[in-house]
Amino acid sequence: MTEREDSLDPIIEILREPAGLRADLTDRVMSEVDRLPPPGIAALDRVRWWRRTWTIRLSPVRGLGLAAGLAVLALGVHLAGRRAGPATPPGAERAPEGQPIQFVLIAPEAQAVAVVGDFNDWSMSATPLARTLGDGVWHVTIPLGPGRYRYAFVVNGAIWRNDPEAPAAEDEFGRANSVVTVGGS
Amino acid sequence: MRLGMIPLWLLIAATPPMARGQEPRLLGRVPDPARAQVDAILDAARVRGLPVEPLLDRALEGATKGAPPAAIVAAVTRLRDELVVVSRAFGETASTAELTAGASALRAGAGADDLARLRRLRPGRPLTVAAAVMADLVAAGVAADTAAGAVLALAQNADDADYIAFRRNVQRDIELGASPAAALAVRIRSATDLSSTPGSETMPGTGASRKRKP
Numbered sequence: 001m002t003e004r005e006d007s008l009d010p011i012i013e014i015l016r017e018p019a020g021l022r023a024d025l026t027d028r029v030m031s032e033v034d035r036l037p038p039p040g041i042a043a044l045d046r047v048r049w050w051r052r053t054w055t056i057r058l059s060p061v062r063g064l065g066l067a068a069g070l071a072v073l074a075l076g077v078h079l080a081g082r083r084a085g086p087a088t089p090p091g092a093e094r095a096p097e098g099q100p101i102q103f104v105l106i107a108p109e110a111q112a113v114a115v116v117g118d119f120n121d122w123s124m125s126a127t128p129l130a131r132t133l134g135d136g137v138w139h140v141t142i143p144l145g146p147g148r149y150r151y152a153f154v155v156n157g158a159i160w161r162n163d164p165e166a167p168a169a170e171d172e173f174g175r176a177n178s179v180v181t182v183g184g185s
Numbered sequence: 186m187r188l189g190m191i192p193l194w195l196l197i198a199a200t201p202p203m204a205r206g207q208e209p210r211l212l213g214r215v216p217d218p219a220r221a222q223v224d225a226i227l228d229a230a231r232v233r234g235l236p237v238e239p240l241l242d243r244a245l246e247g248a249t250k251g252a253p254p255a256a257i258v259a260a261v262t263r264l265r266d267e268l269v270v271v272s273r274a275f276g277e278t279a280s281t282a283e284l285t286a287g288a289s290a291l292r293a294g295a296g297a298d299d300l301a302r303l304r305r306l307r308p309g310r311p312l313t314v315a316a317a318v319m320a321d322l323v324a325a326g327v328a329a330d331t332a333a334g335a336v337l338a339l340a341q342n343a344d345d346a347d348y349i350a351f352r353r354n355v356q357r358d359i360e361l362g363a364s365p366a367a368a369l370a371v372r373i374r375s376a377t378d379l380s381s382t383p384g385s386e387t388m389p390g391t392g393a394s395r396k397r398k399p
Contacts, residue, residue, distance in 0.1 A: 122249040142300045146315040147282035172260045173252040181317040183345025
Protein backbone atom coordinates (compact mmCIF):
# COMPACT_ATOMS: atom_id res chain seq x y z
CA MET A 1 0.00 0.00 0.00
CA THR A 2 1.35 3.36 -0.97
CA GLU A 3 1.61 6.43 1.18
CA ARG A 4 -1.06 8.20 -0.91
CA GLU A 5 -3.57 5.38 -0.39
CA ASP A 6 -2.92 5.49 3.33
CA SER A 7 -3.88 9.14 3.45
CA LEU A 8 -7.31 8.39 1.83
CA ASP A 9 -8.37 5.76 4.32
CA PRO A 10 -9.72 8.14 6.97
CA ILE A 11 -11.81 9.93 4.37
CA ILE A 12 -13.25 6.71 3.06
CA GLU A 13 -14.17 5.64 6.54
CA ILE A 14 -16.05 8.87 7.10
CA LEU A 15 -17.96 8.51 3.85
CA ARG A 16 -18.95 4.95 4.66
CA GLU A 17 -20.70 5.99 7.84
CA PRO A 18 -24.54 6.40 7.41
CA ALA A 19 -25.61 9.96 6.90
CA GLY A 20 -27.39 11.52 9.80
CA LEU A 21 -30.91 12.43 8.65
CA ARG A 22 -32.97 15.01 10.41
CA ALA A 23 -35.98 13.62 12.19
CA ASP A 24 -38.43 15.93 10.31
CA LEU A 25 -37.14 15.11 6.84
CA THR A 26 -40.14 13.01 5.81
CA ASP A 27 -42.63 15.64 6.95
CA ARG A 28 -40.79 18.36 5.07
CA VAL A 29 -40.68 16.34 1.83
CA MET A 30 -44.36 15.44 2.00
CA SER A 31 -45.25 19.03 2.72
CA GLU A 32 -43.46 20.16 -0.44
CA VAL A 33 -45.18 17.43 -2.46
CA ASP A 34 -48.59 18.55 -1.24
CA ARG A 35 -47.88 22.06 -2.43
CA LEU A 36 -47.30 20.93 -6.03
CA PRO A 37 -50.40 21.18 -8.34
CA PRO A 38 -51.63 18.05 -10.11
CA PRO A 39 -49.93 17.50 -13.51
CA GLY A 40 -53.08 18.37 -15.58
CA ILE A 41 -53.58 21.71 -13.87
CA ALA A 42 -49.97 22.59 -14.43
CA ALA A 43 -50.44 22.04 -18.18
CA LEU A 44 -53.49 24.29 -18.18
CA ASP A 45 -51.56 26.97 -16.37
CA ARG A 46 -48.98 26.91 -19.12
CA VAL A 47 -51.60 27.61 -21.83
CA ARG A 48 -53.41 30.24 -19.83
CA TRP A 49 -50.84 32.82 -20.67
CA TRP A 50 -53.36 34.51 -22.88
CA ARG A 51 -55.53 35.23 -19.88
CA ARG A 52 -52.90 37.37 -18.36
CA THR A 53 -53.09 41.11 -18.74
CA TRP A 54 -50.81 42.42 -21.44
CA THR A 55 -49.76 45.97 -21.99
CA ILE A 56 -49.23 47.12 -25.58
CA ARG A 57 -47.64 50.48 -26.05
CA LEU A 58 -48.56 52.33 -29.23
CA SER A 59 -48.01 55.86 -30.36
CA PRO A 60 -51.22 57.70 -31.33
CA VAL A 61 -50.26 57.51 -35.01
CA ARG A 62 -49.74 53.76 -34.92
CA GLY A 63 -52.91 53.28 -32.95
CA LEU A 64 -54.93 55.19 -35.49
CA GLY A 65 -53.28 53.30 -38.30
CA LEU A 66 -54.10 49.96 -36.72
CA ALA A 67 -57.70 51.03 -36.11
CA ALA A 68 -58.04 52.18 -39.70
CA GLY A 69 -56.65 48.90 -40.98
CA LEU A 70 -59.10 46.88 -38.91
CA ALA A 71 -61.95 49.06 -40.13
CA VAL A 72 -60.95 48.52 -43.75
CA LEU A 73 -60.70 44.78 -43.19
CA ALA A 74 -64.10 44.66 -41.52
CA LEU A 75 -65.64 46.64 -44.35
CA GLY A 76 -64.09 44.32 -46.91
CA VAL A 77 -65.46 41.24 -45.18
CA HIS A 78 -68.86 42.89 -44.84
CA LEU A 79 -69.06 43.89 -48.47
CA ALA A 80 -67.84 40.51 -49.64
CA GLY A 81 -70.63 38.94 -47.62
CA ARG A 82 -73.20 41.24 -49.15
CA ARG A 83 -72.00 40.40 -52.62
CA ALA A 84 -72.44 36.72 -51.93
CA GLY A 85 -76.06 37.29 -50.94
CA PRO A 86 -79.17 36.27 -52.80
CA ALA A 87 -78.01 37.72 -56.10
CA THR A 88 -76.39 35.45 -58.63
CA PRO A 89 -72.60 35.46 -58.32
CA PRO A 90 -71.03 37.56 -61.05
CA GLY A 91 -68.68 34.81 -62.10
CA ALA A 92 -71.62 32.54 -62.75
CA GLU A 93 -73.16 35.16 -65.00
CA ARG A 94 -69.99 35.65 -66.97
CA ALA A 95 -69.64 31.94 -67.60
CA PRO A 96 -73.25 30.88 -67.87
CA GLU A 97 -74.23 27.29 -68.17
CA GLY A 98 -77.46 27.31 -70.07
CA GLN A 99 -79.14 27.02 -73.38
CA PRO A 100 -77.07 27.44 -76.52
CA ILE A 101 -78.29 30.64 -78.12
CA GLN A 102 -77.35 31.29 -81.74
CA PHE A 103 -76.76 34.82 -82.95
CA VAL A 104 -77.01 35.30 -86.70
CA LEU A 105 -76.47 38.35 -88.90
CA ILE A 106 -76.64 38.45 -92.67
CA ALA A 107 -73.99 40.89 -93.79
CA PRO A 108 -72.38 39.93 -97.13
CA GLU A 109 -70.35 43.13 -97.22
CA ALA A 110 -68.80 42.67 -93.79
CA GLN A 111 -65.16 41.83 -93.15
CA ALA A 112 -65.72 41.12 -89.47
CA VAL A 113 -68.73 40.90 -87.17
CA ALA A 114 -68.84 40.75 -83.37
CA VAL A 115 -71.68 40.59 -80.91
CA VAL A 116 -71.49 42.75 -77.80
CA GLY A 117 -73.90 42.57 -74.91
CA ASP A 118 -74.73 42.00 -71.29
CA PHE A 119 -73.16 38.54 -71.51
CA ASN A 120 -69.63 39.60 -72.48
CA ASP A 121 -68.97 42.96 -70.83
CA TRP A 122 -69.89 44.66 -74.11
CA SER A 123 -66.47 43.73 -75.41
CA MET A 124 -65.91 44.01 -79.14
CA SER A 125 -63.19 41.38 -79.05
CA ALA A 126 -64.84 38.77 -76.83
CA THR A 127 -67.34 37.17 -79.20
CA PRO A 128 -66.55 37.35 -82.92
CA LEU A 129 -68.98 35.75 -85.36
CA ALA A 130 -67.84 33.15 -87.89
CA ARG A 131 -68.67 33.52 -91.56
CA THR A 132 -70.28 30.68 -93.42
CA LEU A 133 -68.28 30.04 -96.56
CA GLY A 134 -69.87 31.22 -99.77
CA ASP A 135 -72.48 33.53 -98.33
CA GLY A 136 -72.80 36.46 -96.03
CA VAL A 137 -74.20 34.67 -93.02
CA TRP A 138 -72.33 35.33 -89.81
CA HIS A 139 -73.09 33.30 -86.72
CA VAL A 140 -71.97 32.35 -83.24
CA THR A 141 -73.51 30.23 -80.49
CA ILE A 142 -73.22 31.16 -76.82
CA PRO A 143 -74.58 29.26 -73.81
CA LEU A 144 -76.78 31.58 -71.77
CA GLY A 145 -78.55 30.99 -68.49
CA PRO A 146 -82.05 32.27 -67.76
CA GLY A 147 -82.25 36.03 -68.12
CA ARG A 148 -82.86 39.00 -70.34
CA TYR A 149 -79.79 40.01 -72.33
CA ARG A 150 -79.43 43.17 -74.40
CA TYR A 151 -76.99 43.04 -77.29
CA ALA A 152 -76.00 44.46 -80.65
CA PHE A 153 -73.83 43.51 -83.60
CA VAL A 154 -70.77 45.52 -84.55
CA VAL A 155 -69.70 45.23 -88.19
CA ASN A 156 -66.09 45.93 -89.14
CA GLY A 157 -65.45 47.26 -85.66
CA ALA A 158 -67.44 50.43 -86.25
CA ILE A 159 -70.93 49.92 -87.66
CA TRP A 160 -73.61 49.14 -85.10
CA ARG A 161 -76.47 46.90 -86.21
CA ASN A 162 -79.41 45.58 -84.28
CA ASP A 163 -80.77 42.08 -84.80
CA PRO A 164 -83.68 42.25 -87.26
CA GLU A 165 -85.03 38.96 -85.92
CA ALA A 166 -85.13 40.01 -82.27
CA PRO A 167 -87.19 42.47 -80.23
CA ALA A 168 -85.78 45.92 -79.70
CA ALA A 169 -84.53 46.88 -76.26
CA GLU A 170 -84.08 50.07 -74.33
CA ASP A 171 -80.99 52.13 -75.11
CA GLU A 172 -79.70 55.27 -73.46
CA PHE A 173 -76.60 55.88 -75.52
CA GLY A 174 -77.95 56.46 -79.01
CA ARG A 175 -77.28 53.05 -80.56
CA ALA A 176 -80.01 50.46 -80.95
CA ASN A 177 -80.08 47.31 -78.87
CA SER A 178 -81.76 44.00 -79.43
CA VAL A 179 -82.79 41.64 -76.68
CA VAL A 180 -82.93 37.91 -76.16
CA THR A 181 -84.81 36.36 -73.26
CA VAL A 182 -83.82 32.93 -72.06
CA GLY A 183 -86.32 31.02 -69.98
CA GLY A 184 -85.68 28.51 -67.27
CA SER A 185 -89.04 26.93 -66.44
CA MET B 186 -41.19 52.07 -44.07
CA ARG B 187 -41.36 51.68 -40.31
CA LEU B 188 -41.85 48.17 -39.04
CA GLY B 189 -44.76 49.26 -36.87
CA MET B 190 -46.82 50.02 -39.95
CA ILE B 191 -46.43 46.55 -41.48
CA PRO B 192 -49.65 45.16 -39.96
CA LEU B 193 -51.61 48.05 -41.39
CA TRP B 194 -50.25 47.55 -44.88
CA LEU B 195 -50.86 43.82 -44.63
CA LEU B 196 -54.47 44.46 -43.69
CA ILE B 197 -54.96 46.80 -46.60
CA ALA B 198 -53.30 44.37 -49.00
CA ALA B 199 -55.53 41.56 -47.76
CA THR B 200 -58.69 43.57 -48.37
CA PRO B 201 -60.38 42.57 -51.66
CA PRO B 202 -59.97 45.19 -54.40
CA MET B 203 -63.74 45.26 -54.89
CA ALA B 204 -64.15 46.30 -51.28
CA ARG B 205 -61.83 49.21 -51.85
CA GLY B 206 -64.21 50.57 -54.48
CA GLN B 207 -62.28 49.80 -57.65
CA GLU B 208 -63.99 47.66 -60.23
CA PRO B 209 -61.20 46.31 -62.44
CA ARG B 210 -63.46 45.90 -65.46
CA LEU B 211 -64.00 49.64 -65.56
CA LEU B 212 -60.29 50.39 -65.72
CA GLY B 213 -59.28 51.63 -69.13
CA ARG B 214 -62.87 51.71 -70.33
CA VAL B 215 -64.60 54.42 -68.32
CA PRO B 216 -62.52 57.56 -67.82
CA ASP B 217 -62.12 59.38 -64.54
CA PRO B 218 -63.89 60.99 -62.78
CA ALA B 219 -66.87 59.04 -64.13
CA ARG B 220 -65.20 55.76 -63.17
CA ALA B 221 -64.88 56.86 -59.56
CA GLN B 222 -68.53 57.89 -59.55
CA VAL B 223 -69.62 54.55 -60.97
CA ASP B 224 -67.41 52.77 -58.43
CA ALA B 225 -69.15 54.68 -55.65
CA ILE B 226 -72.55 53.68 -57.01
CA LEU B 227 -71.46 50.04 -57.16
CA ASP B 228 -70.20 50.18 -53.57
CA ALA B 229 -73.46 51.70 -52.36
CA ALA B 230 -75.40 49.04 -54.27
CA ARG B 231 -73.40 46.28 -52.58
CA VAL B 232 -74.14 47.76 -49.18
CA ARG B 233 -77.85 47.79 -50.01
CA GLY B 234 -77.75 44.20 -51.23
CA LEU B 235 -78.41 45.13 -54.86
CA PRO B 236 -76.69 43.26 -57.68
CA VAL B 237 -73.83 45.18 -59.25
CA GLU B 238 -73.53 43.21 -62.49
CA PRO B 239 -76.42 44.99 -64.25
CA LEU B 240 -74.97 48.33 -63.19
CA LEU B 241 -71.56 47.36 -64.39
CA ASP B 242 -73.02 46.15 -67.68
CA ARG B 243 -74.73 49.48 -68.16
CA ALA B 244 -71.50 51.36 -67.60
CA LEU B 245 -69.58 49.10 -69.97
CA GLU B 246 -72.31 49.43 -72.59
CA GLY B 247 -71.99 53.20 -72.43
CA ALA B 248 -68.23 52.99 -72.66
CA THR B 249 -68.31 50.67 -75.69
CA LYS B 250 -70.82 52.96 -77.39
CA GLY B 251 -68.59 55.95 -76.78
CA ALA B 252 -71.10 57.77 -74.59
CA PRO B 253 -70.04 60.87 -72.66
CA PRO B 254 -68.96 60.09 -69.09
CA ALA B 255 -71.83 62.08 -67.63
CA ALA B 256 -74.31 60.02 -69.63
CA ILE B 257 -72.75 56.81 -68.34
CA VAL B 258 -73.07 57.94 -64.74
CA ALA B 259 -76.65 59.08 -65.32
CA ALA B 260 -77.62 55.75 -66.90
CA VAL B 261 -76.06 53.75 -64.07
CA THR B 262 -77.75 55.93 -61.48
CA ARG B 263 -81.12 55.53 -63.14
CA LEU B 264 -80.78 51.77 -63.33
CA ARG B 265 -79.73 51.67 -59.68
CA ASP B 266 -82.93 53.52 -58.75
CA GLU B 267 -85.00 51.09 -60.80
CA LEU B 268 -83.36 48.11 -59.16
CA VAL B 269 -84.27 49.52 -55.75
CA VAL B 270 -87.94 49.72 -56.77
CA VAL B 271 -87.95 46.23 -58.30
CA SER B 272 -86.18 44.78 -55.28
CA ARG B 273 -88.96 46.04 -53.06
CA ALA B 274 -91.61 44.64 -55.41
CA PHE B 275 -90.02 41.23 -55.95
CA GLY B 276 -88.59 40.75 -52.47
CA GLU B 277 -85.11 40.15 -51.12
CA THR B 278 -84.83 36.67 -52.59
CA ALA B 279 -85.13 37.91 -56.17
CA SER B 280 -82.27 36.88 -58.44
CA THR B 281 -80.15 39.23 -60.47
CA ALA B 282 -81.92 38.12 -63.65
CA GLU B 283 -85.32 38.81 -62.12
CA LEU B 284 -84.29 42.25 -60.92
CA THR B 285 -82.80 43.13 -64.28
CA ALA B 286 -85.89 42.02 -66.17
CA GLY B 287 -88.08 43.84 -63.68
CA ALA B 288 -86.09 47.02 -64.22
CA SER B 289 -86.70 46.69 -67.96
CA ALA B 290 -90.42 46.32 -67.36
CA LEU B 291 -90.37 49.32 -65.08
CA ARG B 292 -88.51 51.31 -67.72
CA ALA B 293 -91.09 50.27 -70.30
CA GLY B 294 -93.88 51.73 -68.20
CA ALA B 295 -95.04 48.96 -65.90
CA GLY B 296 -95.82 50.07 -62.38
CA ALA B 297 -94.22 48.88 -59.18
CA ASP B 298 -97.67 47.61 -58.20
CA ASP B 299 -97.79 45.48 -61.35
CA LEU B 300 -94.47 43.90 -60.45
CA ALA B 301 -95.52 43.26 -56.86
CA ARG B 302 -98.72 41.65 -58.11
CA LEU B 303 -96.72 39.49 -60.50
CA ARG B 304 -94.70 38.28 -57.52
CA ARG B 305 -97.86 37.44 -55.60
CA LEU B 306 -99.39 35.59 -58.54
CA ARG B 307 -96.29 33.46 -59.09
CA PRO B 308 -95.08 32.54 -55.63
CA GLY B 309 -91.88 30.55 -55.74
CA ARG B 310 -91.68 30.68 -59.53
CA PRO B 311 -89.17 32.62 -61.61
CA LEU B 312 -90.25 36.07 -62.76
CA THR B 313 -87.49 36.83 -65.28
CA VAL B 314 -89.29 35.91 -68.46
CA ALA B 315 -92.66 37.29 -67.38
CA ALA B 316 -91.13 40.65 -66.57
CA ALA B 317 -89.04 40.60 -69.74
CA VAL B 318 -92.14 39.96 -71.84
CA MET B 319 -93.76 43.02 -70.31
CA ALA B 320 -90.89 45.12 -71.61
CA ASP B 321 -90.80 43.37 -74.99
CA LEU B 322 -94.51 43.87 -75.61
CA VAL B 323 -94.16 47.59 -74.96
CA ALA B 324 -91.20 47.71 -77.32
CA ALA B 325 -93.40 46.02 -79.94
CA GLY B 326 -95.94 48.82 -79.63
CA VAL B 327 -98.36 47.56 -76.99
CA ALA B 328 -99.44 50.11 -74.42
CA ALA B 329 -97.67 49.64 -71.11
CA ASP B 330 -100.76 49.09 -69.00
CA THR B 331 -102.17 46.66 -71.57
CA ALA B 332 -98.92 44.72 -71.69
CA ALA B 333 -98.79 44.52 -67.91
CA GLY B 334 -102.39 43.34 -67.80
CA ALA B 335 -101.68 40.59 -70.33
CA VAL B 336 -98.66 39.32 -68.47
CA LEU B 337 -100.57 39.31 -65.19
CA ALA B 338 -103.49 37.48 -66.80
CA LEU B 339 -101.14 34.63 -67.70
CA ALA B 340 -99.17 34.70 -64.50
CA GLN B 341 -100.77 31.80 -62.67
CA ASN B 342 -100.61 29.18 -65.41
CA ALA B 343 -97.98 30.12 -67.98
CA ASP B 344 -94.44 28.89 -67.77
CA ASP B 345 -91.45 30.56 -69.40
CA ALA B 346 -91.91 28.86 -72.76
CA ASP B 347 -95.54 29.96 -72.84
CA TYR B 348 -94.59 33.56 -72.20
CA ILE B 349 -91.91 33.52 -74.89
CA ALA B 350 -94.24 31.97 -77.45
CA PHE B 351 -96.95 34.46 -76.51
CA ARG B 352 -94.65 37.40 -77.05
CA ARG B 353 -93.34 35.97 -80.32
CA ASN B 354 -96.84 35.48 -81.72
CA VAL B 355 -98.01 38.94 -80.73
CA GLN B 356 -94.96 40.42 -82.40
CA ARG B 357 -95.55 38.34 -85.53
CA ASP B 358 -99.18 39.47 -85.70
CA ILE B 359 -98.06 43.07 -85.45
CA GLU B 360 -95.50 42.57 -88.20
CA LEU B 361 -98.22 41.09 -90.38
CA GLY B 362 -100.29 44.24 -90.00
CA ALA B 363 -102.42 43.80 -86.91
CA SER B 364 -102.61 46.67 -84.49
CA PRO B 365 -100.74 45.99 -81.24
CA ALA B 366 -103.96 46.16 -79.26
CA ALA B 367 -105.77 43.75 -81.57
CA ALA B 368 -102.87 41.31 -81.68
CA LEU B 369 -102.65 41.24 -77.92
CA ALA B 370 -106.40 40.90 -77.47
CA VAL B 371 -106.62 37.90 -79.79
CA ARG B 372 -103.68 36.10 -78.26
CA ILE B 373 -104.66 36.76 -74.68
CA ARG B 374 -108.25 35.61 -75.33
CA SER B 375 -106.96 32.39 -76.81
CA ALA B 376 -104.68 31.84 -73.87
CA THR B 377 -107.23 32.54 -71.17
CA ASP B 378 -109.86 30.38 -72.92
CA LEU B 379 -107.48 27.48 -72.85
CA SER B 380 -106.57 28.08 -69.25
CA SER B 381 -110.24 27.76 -68.25
CA THR B 382 -110.47 24.28 -69.81
CA PRO B 383 -110.47 21.69 -67.00
CA GLY B 384 -107.37 19.54 -66.90
CA SER B 385 -105.37 21.67 -69.27
CA GLU B 386 -102.90 24.51 -68.96
CA THR B 387 -102.41 27.35 -71.36
CA MET B 388 -100.14 27.40 -74.34
CA PRO B 389 -100.72 31.01 -75.23
CA GLY B 390 -98.27 31.20 -78.04
CA THR B 391 -99.31 28.11 -79.93
CA GLY B 392 -103.02 27.97 -79.35
CA ALA B 393 -102.64 24.37 -78.19
CA SER B 394 -103.08 22.87 -74.79
CA ARG B 395 -101.50 20.04 -72.92
CA LYS B 396 -102.42 17.93 -69.97
CA ARG B 397 -101.07 18.86 -66.62
CA LYS B 398 -98.45 16.63 -65.20
CA PRO B 399 -99.74 14.49 -62.34
